[in-house]
Amino acid sequence: MSKNTNFNQYFTPRKVADYMASLFSDLNIKSEINILDPGVGKGILAISLIKYILDNYSEIKKIKCVCYEIDPLIIIDLKKNINDIKFHFLENNVSINFEIRNKDFIREYTDNEKYDVIISNPPYEKIKSNSDLARYLNTKGISHINLYSTFIEISLTLLQENGTLVSIIPRSFTNGSYFTEFRKKVLESSSLTLLHLFKSRNLFQGVLQEFLIVKFEKQINSRMSLITTRVSESHDPFKYNEIIIDKDIVIDKENNNVIKIFNNYREMQVTNFIEKNGVNINLLGLSVSTGPLVDFRDIDNKFYNYKDSDVIPCIFTEHMSQEQLEIIWPLKTNKKGNYVTRNISPKKLKVSGNYVIMKRFSPNKNNKRFYSNIVPSIEDNEYITFDNKINYFHANNKGIDGITALGISLYLNTSMVEIYLNQIVGNTQLNCSDLKSLKYPELKLLRAIGFNWQNANMTYNLSNIDKVVLNVLKIWE
Numbered sequence: 517m518s519k520n521t522n523f524n525q526y527f528t529p530r531k532v533a534d535y536m537a538s539l540f541s542d543l544n545i546k547s548e549i550n551i552l553d554p555g556v557g558k559g560i561l562a563i564s565l566i567k568y569i570l571d572n573y574s575e576i577k578k579i580k581c582v583c584y585e586i587d588p589l590i591i592i593d594l595k596k597n598i599n600d601i602k603f604h605f606l607e608n609n610v611s612i613n614f615e616i617r618n619k620d621f622i623r624e625y626t627d628n629e630k631y632d633v634i635i636s637n638p639p640y641e642k643i644k645s646n647s648d649l650a651r652y653l654n655t656k657g658i659s660h661i662n663l664y665s666t667f668i669e670i671s672l673t674l675l676q677e678n679g680t681l682v683s684i685i686p687r688s689f690t691n692g693s694y695f696t697e698f699r700k701k702v703l704e705s706s707s708l709t710l711l712h713l714f715k716s717r718n719l720f721q722g723v724l725q726e727f728l729i730v731k732f733e734k735q736i737n738s739r740m741s742l743i744t745t746r747v748s749e750s751h752d753p754f755k756y757n758e759i760i761i762d763k764d765i766v767i768d769k770e771n772n773n774v775i776k777i778f779n780n781y782r783e784m785q786v787t788n789f790i791e792k793n794g795v796n797i798n799l800l801g802l803s804v805s806t807g808p809l810v811d812f813r814d815i816d817n818k819f820y821n822y823k824d825s826d827v828i829p830c831i832f833t834e835h836m837s838q839e840q841l842e843i844i845w846p847l848k849t850n851k852k853g854n855y856v857t858r859n860i861s862p863k864k865l866k867v868s869g870n871y872v873i874m875k876r877f878s879p880n881k882n883n884k885r886f887y888s889n890i891v892p893s894i895e896d897n898e899y900i901t902f903d904n905k906i907n908y909f910h911a912n913n914k915g916i917d918g919i920t921a922l923g924i925s926l927y928l929n930t931s932m933v934e935i936y937l938n939q940i941v942g943n944t945q946l947n948c949s950d951l952k953s954l955k956y957p958e959l960k961l962l963r964a965i966g967f968n969w970q971n972a973n974m975t976y977n978l979s980n981i982d983k984v985v986l987n988v989l990k991i992w993e
């Protein structure tokens with residue numbers, strides 16, 4: 517796999533391209549077909565697709581393939597690659613017309629041209645909200661979070677009735693509030709029928725993200741109420757686990773169309789269990805926010821290890837531990853320190869009390885990615901604050917009563933919540949919106965979890981946490 521970062525060029529591996537082409541196994545056949553590959557690069561996807569069509573659809577006699585590519589240099593490779601396989605096309609007695617457009621697809625697509633089939637690996641890069649491009653897309657009513665989602669949104673408007681689109685894109689659109697408008701638009705305009713997740717994060721060198729192949733179909737029939745979910749542990753797309761599930765389970769309509777990716781049926785059952793029985797966090801009188809303190813901006817990176825009247829405790833991720841329930845505080849050796857000046861914006865001062873915290877960033881390497889700690893009331897301190905790399909649970913901006921905080925923290929540390937969050941969190945970032953979309957046991961159950969844990973006097977480990985929490989939640993079943 518090679519890359520060139522100028523135009524976000526990450527080329528699709530051949531095996532992945534062949535697999536993507538094979539997803540067009542159920543086309544509505546006619547003798548002519550129009551194909552679009554926006555951001556064609558060296559042509560790997562378009563060429564794999566045309567080979568697949570020639571091998572599998574003898575009825576098709578005429579193929580038109582429109583390729584957009586912004587980089588004139590790569591078009592030299594593209595033309596060469598097309599030339600190299602021309603003999604294969606000629607042998608089949610099919611008329612094939614490649615139309616290469618050295619244009620910016622986003623600004624120069626033709627909206628009255630429609631395609632039966634679209635295949636793509638679009639460029640990915642955040643679109644800055646104050647950029648010319650964002651302003652331009654705004655005037656067109658097109659969402660502008662990332663180049664890839666803009667490519668997909670435009671492509672779906674160019675898809676013919678009964679047409680099919682297959683693309684490989686980062687997983688980030690499946691959750692989070694940034695992509696809410698995008699999800700709404702694309703899910704309204706066509707049916708999502710397949711999701712194929714690559715769990716390994718280095719499918720494309722230098723892009724630390726999980727990638728998904730998506731298939732959208734523009735037709736309404738009974739088959740469309742199901743979504744096939746496939747998950748590959750390796751880079752080999754032909755090796756996967758598959759489950760076929762009702763669309764309403766995969767797409768959470770009540771929660772901004774968050775798209776859930778289940779590795780297996782057990783995960784699906786756990787999610788259903790939580791969603792059917794749990795309640796929204798606001799019904800508990802609680803909320804979750806991102807820590808307000810940005811160290812380089814608010815305190816000029818000045819930390820203190822000892823208390824005096826001018827400082828307040830600040831909780832950093834360094835104070836967190838998977839080995840115990842409470843934070844480790846104060847840390848004896850801490851490159852960040854335990855206190856920061858109290859001379860920060862009053863909005864960033866939080867009244868001292870019990871809080872429950874989780875890290876915002878979780879590299880995917882640990883067996884268990886997500887865990888929480890309790891921040892107890894730290895003696896003799898009127899205020900504390902939280903670093904920006906932490907999400908903290910609070911009761912209307914104040915601390916939470918001790919037993920409830922214990923119940924929430926234990927619940928967040930269970931295997932079932934790990935399974936739930938793994939489905940919705942695709943990148944390394946656990947957003948507040950993810951924790952708001954999680955469902956929680958109602959208050960009396962959270963408190964029962966807290967009490968039972970206190971009375972059980974058990975060693976702090978995953979199996980004991982699961983035991984205590986599930987024992988209380990058995991009434992959920």
Ligand SMILES: C[S@@+](CC[C@H](N)C(=O)[O-])C[C@H]1O[C@@H](n2cnc3c(N)ncnc32)[C@H](O)[C@@H]1O
Nearest residue numbers: 523526527528555556557585586620621637639
């Ligand atoms: C991620 S690469 C994928 C290339 C190819 N489709 C593949 O699968 O190997 C995205 C391609 O889109 C091109 N590109 C980037 N921005 C573009 C734009 N605005 N319009 C057209 N092509 C663009 C890049 O030059 C690059 O070749």
